[in-house]
Amino acid sequence: MKTGTDSTTRTERSARTGAGAPAGKAERRDRSPKRYPRLTQPLVRDGKDAELRPATWEEALTVAADGFRRVRAESGPDAFGMFSCARATNEMNYVAQKFTRVVMGTNNVDSCNRTCHAPSVAGLTAALGSGGGTSSYAEVEETDLIVMWGSNARFAHPIFFHHVLKGIRNGARMYAVDPRRTSTAEWADSWLGPNVGTDIPLAHAVGREIIHAGLANRAFIERATEGYEAYAAEVEPWTPTAAEKVTGVPAEAIRELAHAYATAERAQLCWTLGITEHHNGTDNVRALINLALLTGHVGRHGSGLQPLRGQNNVQGGGDMGAIPNRLPGFQDILTPATREKFEAAWGTAIQPRYGLNLTDMFEAMESGALRAVYCIGENPAQSEADSEQAVERLRALDHLVVQDIFLTKTAELADVVLPATAAWCETDGTTTNSERRVQRVRKAVHPPGEAREDIDIICDLAGRLGHDWKFADAQAVWDELRSVSPDHAGMTYGRLEEHQGIQWPCPSEDRLEPTYLHGRLWADNGPDGPSPRAVFGPVKHDPPVDLTDEQYPLRLTTGRRLDSYNTGVQSGSYASPLRRGEYVELCPEDAERYGVTVGETVRVTSRRGSVTAPVWVDPGLRPGLAFMTMHFPDEVDTNQLTIEANCPIAGTAEFKASAIRVEKLAAPVAPESVRS
Amino acid sequence: MSAVPLQPPRRLVEFTLDGEPVRVPEGSTLLDACRAAGKDVPTLCQGDTLTPKNACRVCMVEVEGARTLAPACSRRAEAGMEVRTDSERARHSRKLVLELLASSTDLSTTPRAAEWIEEYGAEPGRFGEDAATVAEEPKVDNDLYVRDYDKCILCYKCVDACGEQWQNTFAIAVAGRGFDARISTEHDAPLTDSACVYCGNCIEVCPTGALSFKTEFDMREAGTWDEERQTETTTVCAYCGVGCNLTLHVQDNDIVKVSSPHDNPVTHGNLCIKGRFGYQHVQQH
Ligand code: SF4
Ligand code: SF4
Ligand code: FES
Numbered sequence: 001m002k003t004g005t006d007s008t009t010r011t012e013r014s015a016r017t018g019a020g021a022p023a024g025k026a027e028r029r030d031r032s033p034k035r036y037p038r039l040t041q042p043l044v045r046d047g048k049d050a051e052l053r054p055a056t057w058e059e060a061l062t063v064a065a066d067g068f069r070r071v072r073a074e075s076g077p078d079a080f081g082m083f084s085c086a087r088a089t090n091e092m093n094y095v096a097q098k099f100t101r102v103v104m105g106t107n108n109v110d111s112c113n114r115t116c117h118a119p120s121v122a123g124l125t126a127a128l129g130s131g132g133g134t135s136s137y138a139e140v141e142e143t144d145l146i147v148m149w150g151s152n153a154r155f156a157h158p159i160f161f162h163h164v165l166k167g168i169r170n171g172a173r174m175y176a177v178d179p180r181r182t183s184t185a186e187w188a189d190s191w192l193g194p195n196v197g198t199d200i201p202l203a204h205a206v207g208r209e210i211i212h213a214g215l216a217n218r219a220f221i222e223r224a225t226e227g228y229e230a231y232a233a234e235v236e237p238w239t240p241t242a243a244e245k246v247t248g249v250p251a252e253a254i255r256e257l258a259h260a261y262a263t264a265e266r267a268q269l270c271w272t273l274g275i276t277e278h279h280n281g282t283d284n285v286r287a288l289i290n291l292a293l294l295t296g297h298v299g300r301h302g303s304g305l306q307p308l309r310g311q312n313n314v315q316g317g318g319d320m321g322a323i324p325n326r327l328p329g330f331q332d333i334l335t336p337a338t339r340e341k342f343e344a345a346w347g348t349a350i351q352p353r354y355g356l357n358l359t360d361m362f363e364a365m366e367s368g369a370l371r372a373v374y375c376i377g378e379n380p381a382q383s384e385a386d387s388e389q390a391v392e393r394l395r396a397l398d399h400l401v402v403q404d405i406f407l408t409k410t411a412e413l414a415d416v417v418l419p420a421t422a423a424w425c426e427t428d429g430t431t432t433n434s435e436r437r438v439q440r441v442r443k444a445v446h447p448p449g450e451a452r453e454d455i456d457i458i459c460d461l462a463g464r465l466g467h468d469w470k471f472a473d474a475q476a477v478w479d480e481l482r483s484v485s486p487d488h489a490g491m492t493y494g495r496l497e498e499h500q501g502i503q504w505p506c507p508s509e510d511r512l513e514p515t516y517l518h519g520r521l522w523a524d525n526g527p528d529g530p531s532p533r534a535v536f537g538p539v540k541h542d543p544p545v546d547l548t549d550e551q552y553p554l555r556l557t558t559g560r561r562l563d564s565y566n567t568g569v570q571s572g573s574y575a576s577p578l579r580r581g582e583y584v585e586l587c588p589e590d591a592e593r594y595g596v597t598v599g600e601t602v603r604v605t606s607r608r609g610s611v612t613a614p615v616w617v618d619p620g621l622r623p624g625l626a627f628m629t630m631h632f633p634d635e636v637d638t639n640q641l642t643i644e645a646n647c648p649i650a651g652t653a654e655f656k657a658s659a660i661r662v663e664k665l666a667a668p669v670a671p672e673s674v675r676s
Numbered sequence: 677m678s679a680v681p682l683q684p685p686r687r688l689v690e691f692t693l694d695g696e697p698v699r700v701p702e703g704s705t706l707l708d709a710c711r712a713a714g715k716d717v718p719t720l721c722q723g724d725t726l727t728p729k730n731a732c733r734v735c736m737v738e739v740e741g742a743r744t745l746a747p748a749c750s751r752r753a754e755a756g757m758e759v760r761t762d763s764e765r766a767r768h769s770r771k772l773v774l775e776l777l778a779s780s781t782d783l784s785t786t787p788r789a790a791e792w793i794e795e796y797g798a799e800p801g802r803f804g805e806d807a808a809t810v811a812e813e814p815k816v817d818n819d820l821y822v823r824d825y826d827k828c829i830l831c832y833k834c835v836d837a838c839g840e841q842w843q844n845t846f847a848i849a850v851a852g853r854g855f856d857a858r859i860s861t862e863h864d865a866p867l868t869d870s871a872c873v874y875c876g877n878c879i880e881v882c883p884t885g886a887l888s889f890k891t892e893f894d895m896r897e898a899g900t901w902d903e904e905r906q907t908e909t910t911t912v913c914a915y916c917g918v919g920c921n922l923t924l925h926v927q928d929n930d931i932v933k934v935s936s937p938h939d940n941p942v943t944h945g946n947l948c949i950k951g952r953f954g955y956q957h958v959q960q961h
Contacts, residue, residue: 036957038958038959087914137918137941137942138941156916157916157917157918158873158875158918158948158949159918159920159942159943159946159947159948159951160918162842162843162944162946165844169840308917308918309916309917309918310916310917311916311917312912312913312914312915312916312917312919313917314917315917405958406957422914422957422958423914424911424912424913424914424922425909425911425914425924425931425955425958426958431912431919432919433912433917433918433919433942434917434918434919435919435942437919437941437942439912439919439921439942440910440911440912441911441912442909442910442911443909444907444909444911444924444926444931445924445926445929445930445931445958445959446929500921500937500939500940500941501919501941501942574819574820574953574954574955574956574957575818575819575820576820576874576949576953577818577819577820577867577868577872577874578873578874578949
């Protein structure tokens with residue numbers, strides 16, 4: 001048993017203080033980002049050029065509803081789009097999608113999981129028939145092998161990593177696959193550092209090696225899967241040596257991972273945004289799932305696939321139908337029987353086609369097809385890749401209603417701003433975590449000023465648009481959802497309380513299902529095998545869209561820091577001793593090559609934009625690789641650099657791979673995007 | 677073969693507790709049995725999420741036929757044992773332990789300490805005024821939490837929570853020996869220069885209030901901390917998809933402290949910096 005004490009301590013400290021960085025210590029800047037005060041009253045704008053001004057609820061709701069009514073009358077239901085919130089409760093997401101489908105009559109509803117984990121859902125659904133991670137946190141403690149692929153869980157999902165650490169202390173081996181040698185990698189038995197955007201060649205080489213070493217689980221493949229032959233043909237050219245050339249990972253390390261994964265009795269394959277935030281994110285996910293199908297590491301206790309979700313209710317938002325292609329309970333809109341069930345329950349007609357996803361909606365804003373948006377708790381003006389373009393498109397809307405707890409950059413563009421409650425502590429309801437566990441959210445504090453609960457606001461608007469919805473409380477919403485979603489039918493609030501959350505599926509009030517999904521793949525299903533079978537995805541390597549060249553020689557990748565979160569609107573408010581603001585992080589060799597030192601402000605330029613940022617030196621990076629976060633957009637707007645190259649299947653942007661150059665500034669200047 | 681054996685189902689063990697027959701699952705401690713039977717045995721260093729360290733000896737019980745008293749928190753129940761929780765010997769031992777602790781440390785924020793001192797007739801005063809082993813100012817070196825080692829009973833729970841039992845960050849350890857032993861960062865550096873990642877999992881387990889939220893510390897200084905007026909509501913963290921359960925301690929509509937249920941399957945009482953301290957954005961009015 002290893003202790004990991006020294007190395008881990010060292011990394012975590014260097015991640016914070018820069019100990020171990022070359023000479024020239026950063027002077028301590030005051031790094032408290034912009035603090036956002038809570039919104040306490042509605043705001044409206046009298047005409048496009050006017051300023052937002054305080055209004056009564058009555059006035060604000062009337063203006064909001066009138067705008068939606070007008071746009072629908074002029075341009076039809078599909079000119080409306082809903083951005084639902086992956087941080088709000090399941091109940092609010094249920095009501096938001098119902099508003100979209102019943103009140104407005106369109107399927108144009110999506111949430112910001114588009115910008116992180118839609119590929120996981122798309123990939124898992126295509127391969128296994130369900131969009132959820134297949135196993136539970138506790139199973140990580142009882143597995144034999146853990147692969148953390150494109151996931152710095154030590155920082156991004158610290159309490160999930162506690163389960164990983166328990167697993168390691170119980171004897172599991174761990175492999176980390178990540179271009180950066182992160183603090184997660186510090187705990188690994190072996191670290192594989194592929195070039196950014198080469199996960200598919202790496203996964204294919206692992207798969208090929210498993211096949212050629214005779215370690216594929218033939219019985220499982222024959223009984224429970226389809227598409228193996230095409231997959232085997234696709235991976236055949238990816239010998240470990242061929243993959244080494246493309247990925248930069250030594251052939252021997254690829255072989256070792258292949259053998260370790262294939263011969264483990266139980267294995268967990270976990271991934272995060274390093275896999276999904278690519279222009280071909282869904283293909284990346286499929287490439288990983290293929291490995292589980294090849295070895296039978298899915299559908300059993302301790303063997304499974306775990307995508308770790310970035311936001312607290314990314315899973316639940318999709319489960320509730322706040323996505324353009326699924327009705328509540330993740331039921332496909334294209335299935336006539338499903339539509340009929342909902343049409344009967346809701347007394348409305350549901351369009352028999354998929355709506356626009358977030359990416360499509362942004363494009364439809366540009367073409368003028370999408371004219372009104374109801375944006376609840378989202379900040380796309382800052383969180384979208386290529387944020388300048390996102391702002392222009394939002395400005396082009398006829399009618400933008402933003403419902404949030406802060407006056408975000410997006411809210412500043414709105415025609416109507418509605419002050420809402422912080423779901424996690426000012427409302428009742430549920431959220432669903434990365435292990436599909438539905439848990440109770442409870443109101444602990446009263447919201448400030450005139451702020452109101454999301455569900456109340458939506459219902460009030462629905463009333464003004466002719467739909468008189470009465471939900472006594474969140475539980476009433478939940479019970480309606482349970483009546484239409486078989487996966488949630490058995491989860492009463494009482495049972496959720498009793499069991500400290502229940503994982504879906506939970507079709508019955510009388511029992512709990514196994515904690516892992518897809519047990520059918522191992523059950524005795526007779527001669528036809530399980531239904532549906534698991535499907536291999538013969539995906540192809542497709543390098544990052546934004547190529548590095550002489551002008552833009554550095555590969556910029558992005559990620560999260562331990563104490564901060566997304567655009568920093570929430571996390572900027574507490575006095576984290578770890579926070580040190582935004583830096584462009586380089587490896588020691590590159591810092592030397594460009595003649596820059598820690599703390600020195602440099603210009604960072606991509607093919608789309610340019611920002612200035614101070615330098616940080618991280619020995620966990622390697623030559624040619626730079627790192628930044630999105631946490632301090634008011635100070636350094638990293639999304640000016642990122643590319644809007646989207647995954648055609650899931651619509652996720654390629655945040656993880658931009659090409660940049662770093663230039664010395666003649667005289668030191670303050671970062672230009674700093675606000676006073 | 678698998679390297680990690682799964683737990684077999686547990687059998688029941690039968691023994692006698694204060695004259696009554698009891699049955700507990702195999703592997704249970706005497707403390708588990710006492711609690712199941714509704715008996716109130718004082719504990720300090722025992723933590724429901726930690727492996728027992730037997731450091732405080734306040735939980736001693738008498739096992740028939742044994743020469744020495746046994747710590748209830750770590751002694752496993754065995755079939756046929758005869759255990760007494762309130763024998764004269766056990767009560768005397770607890771009294772002595774409480775007198776030693778209360779004379780050398782500040783137990784003013786240790787829940788139930790005053791009650792136990794009274795219950796066991798302990799007289800901490802009889803060791804004189806200068807029995808205190810530490811006399812130093814509380815360490816306020818960051819905005820999130822405070823270390824007040826005058827209140828530390830050296831139970832090691834924070835070291836275990838920071839170390840290999842949970843957080844695996846190893847920011848704090850025991851420095852020195854004997855009477856000089858104390859909990860400290862490496863080289864006694866301020867937290868801001870240590871390996872600390874501010875998860876606060878040490879605060880969660882500290883039984884004496886030696887480690888506390890800065891909010892609680894400041895409110896106590898100002899005389900406004902009032903647990904009677906506080907509500908505790910368990911909800912779910914809004915920062916990432918792990919879904920940690922947070923118990924929000926609220927006084928006058930302000931969140932003043934965050935803990936997590938120790939029996940929660942997601943957290944086991946642990947949180948990261950965002951879940952533990954990142955709540956302030958909702959209270960910026
Ligand atoms: S600081 Fe608290 S948890 Fe740590 S040893 Fe002292 S009393 Fe125990
Ligand atoms: S406490 Fe940390 S790990 Fe847990 S949900 Fe919150 S942010 Fe995620
Ligand atoms: S509680 Fe048992 S020895 Fe401290």
